[in-house]
Amino acid sequence: MRVVTLAGGTGAAKLLRGLVTCVPQRDLTVIGNTGDDTEVWGLHISPDLDTVTYALAGMLDVERGWGLAGETFNCLAAMATHGAETWFNLGDRDLATHLTRTRALRDGQPLSTVTARLAAELGVAVRILPMSDDPVRTMIRTPGGRLTFQEYFVREKALVEVVGVDYDGAPSAGPAPGVVESIQTADVVIVCPSNPVTSIGPILAVPGIVDALRSTTAPVVGVSPIVGGAAVSGPAGALMRVRGLAVSPLGVAEACAPWLRRLLIDPRDRACASDLARVGVEADVADIVMTDRAQEAALARRVLEVALERRGT
Amino acid sequence: MRVVTLAGGTGAAKLLRGLVTCVPQRDLTVIGNTGDDTEVWGLHISPDLDTVTYALAGMLDVERGWGLAGETFNCLAAMATHGAETWFNLGDRDLATHLTRTRALRDGQPLSTVTARLAAELGVAVRILPMSDDPVRTMIRTPGGRLTFQEYFVREKALVEVVGVDYDGAPSAGPAPGVVESIQTADVVIVCPSNPVTSIGPILAVPGIVDALRSTTAPVVGVSPIVGGAAVSGPAGALMRVRGLAVSPLGVAEACAPWLRRLLIDPRDRACASDLARVGVEADVADIVMTDRAQEAALARRVLEVALERRGT
Numbered sequence: 001m002r003v004v005t006l007a008g009g010t011g012a013a014k015l016l017r018g019l020v021t022c023v024p025q026r027d028l029t030v031i032g033n034t035g036d037d038t039e040v041w042g043l044h045i046s047p048d049l050d051t052v053t054y055a056l057a058g059m060l061d062v063e064r065g066w067g068l069a070g071e072t073f074n075c076l077a078a079m080a081t082h083g084a085e086t087w088f089n090l091g092d093r094d095l096a097t098h099l100t101r102t103r104a105l106r107d108g109q110p111l112s113t114v115t116a117r118l119a120a121e122l123g124v125a126v127r128i129l130p131m132s133d134d135p136v137r138t139m140i141r142t143p144g145g146r147l148t149f150q151e152y153f154v155r156e157k158a159l160v161e162v163v164g165v166d167y168d169g170a171p172s173a174g175p176a177p178g179v180v181e182s183i184q185t186a187d188v189v190i191v192c193p194s195n196p197v198t199s200i201g202p203i204l205a206v207p208g209i210v211d212a213l214r215s216t217t218a219p220v221v222g223v224s225p226i227v228g229g230a231a232v233s234g235p236a237g238a239l240m241r242v243r244g245l246a247v248s249p250l251g252v253a254e255a256c257a258p259w260l261r262r263l264l265i266d267p268r269d270r271a272c273a274s275d276l277a278r279v280g281v282e283a284d285v286a287d288i289v290m291t292d293r294a295q296e297a298a299l300a301r302r303v304l305e306v307a308l309e310r311r312g313t
Numbered sequence: 314m315r316v317v318t319l320a321g322g323t324g325a326a327k328l329l330r331g332l333v334t335c336v337p338q339r340d341l342t343v344i345g346n347t348g349d350d351t352e353v354w355g356l357h358i359s360p361d362l363d364t365v366t367y368a369l370a371g372m373l374d375v376e377r378g379w380g381l382a383g384e385t386f387n388c389l390a391a392m393a394t395h396g397a398e399t400w401f402n403l404g405d406r407d408l409a410t411h412l413t414r415t416r417a418l419r420d421g422q423p424l425s426t427v428t429a430r431l432a433a434e435l436g437v438a439v440r441i442l443p444m445s446d447d448p449v450r451t452m453i454r455t456p457g458g459r460l461t462f463q464e465y466f467v468r469e470k471a472l473v474e475v476v477g478v479d480y481d482g483a484p485s486a487g488p489a490p491g492v493v494e495s496i497q498t499a500d501v502v503i504v505c506p507s508n509p510v511t512s513i514g515p516i517l518a519v520p521g522i523v524d525a526l527r528s529t530t531a532p533v534v535g536v537s538p539i540v541g542g543a544a545v546s547g548p549a550g551a552l553m554r555v556r557g558l559a560v561s562p563l564g565v566a567e568a569c570a571p572w573l574r575r576l577l578i579d580p581r582d583r584a585c586a587s588d589l590a591r592v593g594v595e596a597d598v599a600d601i602v603m604t605d606r607a608q609e610a611a612l613a614r615r616v617l618e619v620a621l622e623r624r625g626t
Contacts, residue, residue, distance in 0.1 A: 078409030096391030
């Protein structure tokens, strides 16, 4: 059973850890958001791809939700001496990922090749694809000017007012090799519980990906990142509002209509089911908040069951 | 009193630490070897400039003679996972230096500007100049092909046969800003106890520097890196032999004749004095092996005394 997922960072990492308890790693494909990619200290950073890779390698710092467990920050401390920006926390071991990626990109390798290599070297057999080998940058418009996503989220702690979101570069970007094909030949497509605007949005902004989602015969099932009117983690609320989306499973469904068939929602959002039905998305109520590994596995199982139920009808 | 030094790595670092106990840091200029510079993991490394800078900042790992005291190597361990070469030991804090330098060079800044900035940020007021802003690379010819100095010295541990030494790029390189002027206006010029072939040799290979040494009115005084027929540290012996130089203070003097006036030699090499006189270099017998900070300071004092004696004649 070929399972394809659209993934951001933290929430996706949890569901993916659950999915590999149900599906052989080789049968799982991740289409990862690169709209958050940024340059720090001259190095190319792909935060969402790294979070997913580290999580699947069992190396993610579970407390923080980013970076490597048992990490040290000695280079960071020394960079401060040299006046470098240190609001983006790069750990010493994590640096090896960015050094390897940056060097390979400078040597002319596409991001998809480097991403596959990094995953393989960390023992991950899941196929991790960046949404695109071309640069797409999610820019947050604020009254004071445009910020990259990392500036907005990490440096400004998502506390500044947002007036809009752009996906720079998206119109001329192409899907990375394997992205469209994996969706077209999937048995199940899963939209991870990731920020609809800054994690899933950039993926959908790459021309060709929505067409593949609309035309695939695979059931497309999502997990709501919004529970009880707020994001489980991250700044989805403010960003959804500015894109005209309700901060509810309905907003999530609207961002993914008309190709999303079913959305798993929290029992607290049970009342949304009829709204979802109006936009053509079937609601499935489930325990979607993952606070431990058992819940990650249970939710993954439930997502696959929902997808296969659909398939059987 | 303006003191200018020609410097390699370890031996130079010790004498320089001694000199700053005698001379205000601002009056001391270091002309540093960059023939050892290399690229590791896509980063520009200047080993000799870093050793000197770290030593003057009081941050050098004294046991090892390179790198930072109290260093960690967590990034290095992670780089091994990604198949990177790890024979060149880059520490986590040390990486900050190389990241800062590489980024500045990529932004188009000359090496001399970056070197000054790195030193200032580590609290070093000594003026540290690379011999050149242009790339000069010391290449070691072996029966199996050419190696960079770091490949020869660090990776091969100087155990391979050497058939020649080249200074690639030297003929078309120019002295870095301030190099020629500092020699011309110096009150004393000191040749540190550094490898004559791979530390001092590359400096002298940059067109314009020997002319400045020949024409300066300052006394030029050296400290022999060879004691009792062998280098105090490093692979100077084999390299001197292949360049046709005796592995003795005489070989050191010959490499620096005719602009070197005096050379401090170890008591064990007392018998060389007459040989030195034949090539026009006056020998001064002194305790030149520096095994602690007190000896570094004592030797520095002695070097300055010898230089000023000369000046008074």
